[in-house]
Amino acid sequence: MTTLIYDGTFEGLLTAVFDVYAHKLGNVKLHQGEYLEGTLFDEKLHVVTDQTRAARVLKLLKLKLSTLGVQRLYAAHLAEIPGEDNNLLGFIRYAIDSPENIEEDYGNKYVMRISEIVRMVRREKHRMEAFIRFQKLRDGLFYAAIEPDFNVLPLLIKHFKSRYADMKWMIYDLRRKYGIYYDLHDTQFITLDFAESNRQTDIVAAYTEDENMYQHLWKNYFKSVNIASRKNTKLHVRHIPKRYWKHLTEKI
Amino acid sequence: MLKILVFLNCMDADRITEKLNILADAAKYDVSCASSGSKRKNENKGLGNASNGICHSYTEDGRCVSLLKILLTNHCIFDCAYCVSRKSNDIQRAAFTVQEVVDLTINFYRRNYIEGLFLSSGIFKDADFTMERLVRVAKKLRLEHNFHGYIHLKSIPGASDELMNEAGLYADRLSVNLEMPTEAGLKLLAPDKSHQDMIKPMSYLKNAIIQHTEEKKLFKKAPMFAPAGQSTQVIIGATPEDDNQILHSANYFYKSFKLRRVYYSGYVPVLEDSRLPALNTSVPMVRENRLYQADWLMRNYGFHVSEIVNNQQPHLDLDIDPKLSWAIRNMHEFPVDVNRADLKMILRVPGIGILSAQKIVSARKFGKLNWEHLKRMGVSVNRAKYFITCQSKEFERRDLTGSAIKQFILATSHSKYNKNVPTQLNLF
Ligand code: SF4
Numbered sequence: 169m170t171t172l173i174y175d176g177t178f179e180g181l182l183t184a185v186f187d188v189y190a191h192k193l194g195n196v197k198l199h200q201g202e203y204l205e206g207t208l209f210d211e212k213l214h215v216v217t218d219q220t221r222a223a224r225v226l227k228l229l230k231l232k233l234s235t236l237g238v239q240r241l242y243a244a245h246l247a248e249i250p251g252e253d254n255n256l257l258g259f260i261r262y263a264i265d266s267p268e269n270i271e272e273d274y275g276n277k278y279v280m281r282i283s284e285i286v287r288m289v290r291r292e293k294h295r296m297e298a299f300i301r302f303q304k305l306r307d308g309l310f311y312a313a314i315e316p317d318f319n320v321l322p323l324l325i326k327h328f329k330s331r332y333a334d335m336k337w338m339i340y341d342l343r344r345k346y347g348i349y350y351d352l353h354d355t356q357f358i359t360l361d362f363a364e365s366n367r368q369t370d371i372v373a374a375y376t377e378d379e380n381m382y383q384h385l386w387k388n389y390f391k392s393v394n395i396a397s398r399k400n401t402k403l404h405v406r407h408i409p410k411r412y413w414k415h416l417t418e419k420i
Numbered sequence: 421m422l423k424i425l426v427f428l429n430c431m432d433a434d435r436i437t438e439k440l441n442i443l444a445d446a447a448k449y450d451v452s453c454a455s456s457g458s459k460r461k462n463e464n465k466g467l468g469n470a471s472n473g474i475c476h477s478y479t480e481d482g483r484c485v486s487l488l489k490i491l492l493t494n495h496c497i498f499d500c501a502y503c504v505s506r507k508s509n510d511i512q513r514a515a516f517t518v519q520e521v522v523d524l525t526i527n528f529y530r531r532n533y534i535e536g537l538f539l540s541s542g543i544f545k546d547a548d549f550t551m552e553r554l555v556r557v558a559k560k561l562r563l564e565h566n567f568h569g570y571i572h573l574k575s576i577p578g579a580s581d582e583l584m585n586e587a588g589l590y591a592d593r594l595s596v597n598l599e600m601p602t603e604a605g606l607k608l609l610a611p612d613k614s615h616q617d618m619i620k621p622m623s624y625l626k627n628a629i630i631q632h633t634e635e636k637k638l639f640k641k642a643p644m645f646a647p648a649g650q651s652t653q654v655i656i657g658a659t660p661e662d663d664n665q666i667l668h669s670a671n672y673f674y675k676s677f678k679l680r681r682v683y684y685s686g687y688v689p690v691l692e693d694s695r696l697p698a699l700n701t702s703v704p705m706v707r708e709n710r711l712y713q714a715d716w717l718m719r720n721y722g723f724h725v726s727e728i729v730n731n732q733q734p735h736l737d738l739d740i741d742p743k744l745s746w747a748i749r750n751m752h753e754f755p756v757d758v759n760r761a762d763l764k765m766i767l768r769v770p771g772i773g774i775l776s777a778q779k780i781v782s783a784r785k786f787g788k789l790n791w792e793h794l795k796r797m798g799v800s801v802n803r804a805k806y807f808i809t810c811q812s813k814e815f816e817r818r819d820l821t822g823s824a825i826k827q828f829i830l831a832t833s834h835s836k837y838n839k840n841v842p843t844q845l846n847l848f
Binding site: 270272273274275276277280284294297298299300301302303304310312330331332333334335352378381382384385386388389390392393394395397398399400401402403404406407408416417418 | 480
């Protein structure tokens, strides 16, 4: 058993795959983190992320999988779910070793696991598309804060860019401390350095004058559409788990 | 000066809030809230698009909130017994201006609260007068605000073809609510409405949609016309129709008018009227849910309506879903071998949904599937095990009767509508 230590990037993952084949390694384990001398693992290999090697593996994967299959693999990696590295590696090795496309071999544990991860990531992405609430600030910017379970921000760009093409907006992932900003032409990744403590009050202070009115109207609307005689809290919480409430205007 | 301005602003906000409360409240009994099925793209860097509907929130009774669903006004010249807005009901009345609806829609949309607007109305003056206002809202949103989000307009029964045509050009979906599943039910509870007046805009739209779809095939630039089609709603439990009548009439409307959806709305007793169920009657939520499941089986699982309900089986089983109910009435069709049966039959197995059925058919090309595989593919094995065999020596060997299976399944499952069981209520 060899433990491969890599940096956690997609290129790093692909380089690790390259090394597995280059060194003809059979039994391996993938580990994210820094390479330290003489610790923990007996046999270990430091994966040095390499663009050329990664590109070669990617090229091979594109032959073995459909375009959608490669995208799904990327989405699964992007999610940054701890402990899934070996499943990603297992999937890639299975894809490379098989003569035919294995994307739909749901009987295989790696294929099934990737499909599960993709489903979880998709669901989180859809939830964000639904639950993001923009607040209009005085300079005309529409701002939203999110704290998704997985790193789905990059997957949101396409949806929000095509929907809100005529306004400036920013979506900020408070947990991962970065955001996307759309300036009416393009989107870019950004980081903000406001103090932890007064973040929300800063934003409220920057509201445009009708922001409070529309939030108030929306909360009212949400209350009016409820039919008391049909109340079903269990169903309600299943649709909007409580961890999302703190950024939902109608639930604050 | 500034003070007065602020004051005016507040007045305005209060008035709008009051109108919104009244007119959203009056609109909430229309259960349709779908915003899917359209294919409107954002053009010329405008605002919004409409394709796969998103539920932006959920009400406390668990229904999807996708659209700003309001009435333009709850003034009405008609007196339909089941409706809160009926003429003879003593309630507060209000009316939005066209501009107010436009502003609300745009501002809610920009904040990502909604997918678009669902605008309905009580009938004031006459059908055309009302319809013209509804159309004007849609037109303003599209032409003046470059808005490409979802718009659902109610077609007012009796509105002219010209207005229906205009409505189709700006709206994604149009609907006429049949409300009562049969003509007799309608006569009893909505004496001012004629069945004919409701059918007329529906058939006009059906033909116009077909015609525009043909044109669109020939010329890419041809205008879109109600790309999300037509839908309707029927109220359940206000009149004595059985599920057999309801589903057959739904089937008729799907077939004859090419409707995209029929919505079933459990009657919420809001009014005292000798023709209606008493005020303390509870909303038939389980029945409503079963009707949706049955409707789903008709549209997506290849079931014919008479396999689900017929003269021998006029009611849907309330304890179990209609698919399981069909299966235990047809035990001679089972067990199904998931490694061989065609997709059509796999779809009929209780506990296997569309996604897992497709996964099964793809995955079995790579090798025979066993229970573990099925479980991982999302099959509810607890339910399906009575109806299938797979690559395993373990399977249900007992020759169980349908009713025994029903008991086993009921003993191990919990319905999301079983909220009246006290132990479950304590959870919250
Ligand atoms: S016409 Fe419509 S709004 Fe008027 S009473 Fe009948 S159902 Fe209600």
